Amino acid sequence: MNFVLFDSQSRNNLLPFTHTRPVADIRCGILTMRERWEKLLGVNTWTLTQPYLQPAFPNIDSSEKTYINAAVFATTDLVNAITGLKAGDTLYANDILIAWRPNESVNEQDFLKEAANCAAKTQYAESVMVLNNNWDIFSLNDRAIRADFEVLTKGRKSVPVPQGVTVAGGESLFIEEGANIHPGCIINASTGPVYIGADAEVLEGTIMRGPIALCEHSVVKMGAKIYGATTIGPGCKVGGEINNAVFFANSNKAHDGYLGNAVIGEWCNLGADTNCSNLKNDYGTVKVWHEATGKEINSGLTFCGLMMGDHSKCGINTMFNTGTVVGVSCNIFGSGFPKKFIPSFSWGGADGFTEYRFDKAIEAANRMMGRRGKALSRAEIDALLFVYENYI
Numbered sequence: 001m002n003f004v005l006f007d008s009q010s011r012n013n014l015l016p017f018t019h020t021r022p023v024a025d026i027r028c029g030i031l032t033m034r035e036r037w038e039k040l041l042g043v044n045t046w047t048l049t050q051p052y053l054q055p056a057f058p059n060i061d062s063s064e065k066t067y068i069n070a071a072v073f074a075t076t077d078l079v080n081a082i083t084g085l086k087a088g089d090t091l092y093a094n095d096i097l098i099a100w101r102p103n104e105s106v107n108e109q110d111f112l113k114e115a116a117n118c119a120a121k122t123q124y125a126e127s128v129m130v131l132n133n134n135w136d137i138f139s140l141n142d143r144a145i146r147a148d149f150e151v152l153t154k155g156r157k158s159v160p161v162p163q164g165v166t167v168a169g170g171e172s173l174f175i176e177e178g179a180n181i182h183p184g185c186i187i188n189a190s191t192g193p194v195y196i197g198a199d200a201e202v203l204e205g206t207i208m209r210g211p212i213a214l215c216e217h218s219v220v221k222m223g224a225k226i227y228g229a230t231t232i233g234p235g236c237k238v239g240g241e242i243n244n245a246v247f248f249a250n251s252n253k254a255h256d257g258y259l260g261n262a263v264i265g266e267w268c269n270l271g272a273d274t275n276c277s278n279l280k281n282d283y284g285t286v287k288v289w290h291e292a293t294g295k296e297i298n299s300g301l302t303f304c305g306l307m308m309g310d311h312s313k314c315g316i317n318t319m320f321n322t323g324t325v326v327g328v329s330c331n332i333f334g335s336g337f338p339k340k341f342i343p344s345f346s347w348g349g350a351d352g353f354t355e356y357r358f359d360k361a362i363e364a365a366n367r368m369m370g371r372r373g374k375a376l377s378r379a380e381i382d383a384l385l386f387v388y389e390n391y392i
Helices: 011-016 033-041 076-081 106-118 140-154 358-370 378-391
Strands: 001-005 047-050 065-069 090-093 095-099 122-124 166-168 174-176 186-188 194-195 207-209 213-214 225-227 230-232 243-249 259-268 287-290 295-298 348-350 350-354
Touching: 001 033, 033 140, 065 076, 076 095, 095 106, 095 186, 140 174, 140 194, 140 213, 207 243, 225 230, 243 378, 358 378
Parallel strands: 001 047, 001 065, 090 122, 166 186, 174 194, 186 207, 194 213, 207 225, 213 230, 225 243, 230 243, 243 259
Antiparallel strands: 065 095, 090 095, 287 295, 348 350
């Protein structure tokens, strides 16, 4: 059986992060949505996403497929329910389609409509956790880290804590092989698990309070203060003060400055002393720009900070207002607060924005990626071009 992770209608609520990836490749917790499904299913998965993204995220030509909603967090019980589906069955949690095993090939361009017309509907009795909005990525990160920690560490033994490192709640600290924690660090895992991935490095004087996930090859700079629930994705470098933030991969916030209740995509860079508000002065709930409908919506959250799409950068001393959404490949600089929604491929700041030329944006992206020995693929460039032509 082939398992295909599909983008549900929540994909539009997860912009700007789904401009450049399917829902399956959003990171929340230690793992991405895809990695969690693959870990529990025990097999690799395929992808059903937007046509412009599909070349970068392959599907499979086969009549033997079970489709799984990529916005749903995988659990062992869910996997058992899905693998037990008979041909023609669908699995729902109330009105949310979790999975469908068709009894024949389907028109994937009209997938959700075909699934809705399927008569064999089974209701899943337990509650499920779902990414419905972009702020769910940090709001659900506490629960996701705890669940992933159990799955990843079950039956395994942590590398010993190095000398000179102070730890509370050591039974909830797991260090992978190759991780390097320098003397003078303080790790409090009594408030939630702390996972330190392979070849991650934590420099002197860092203070961490779980739940926290440092993924492989991530670096925490000297004297950083990191509160849970925070995920530092693979290849990221962070410093300063961070609280309840999710970094996807290969992004940097290497210097002082505050970031809270935030989501940072891939290949982003926050300049020195960048500060991001996550609480309104009147303590009211935060409104967030909903790109798909072109209007602000109420998040219902008192704490909501910055959400920044892939390949975006900001200069030193940048200030972001509460609930700011930054699109893909933006270059932000200058004094004052820029507007709360910055469309993809924007260049400028509080004094105004112009269009960031596509060729220049691709050059900048490849320069940053080249420092890690990587470059944009043709399929990735084409996907960025689609965003440039349709969303600026």
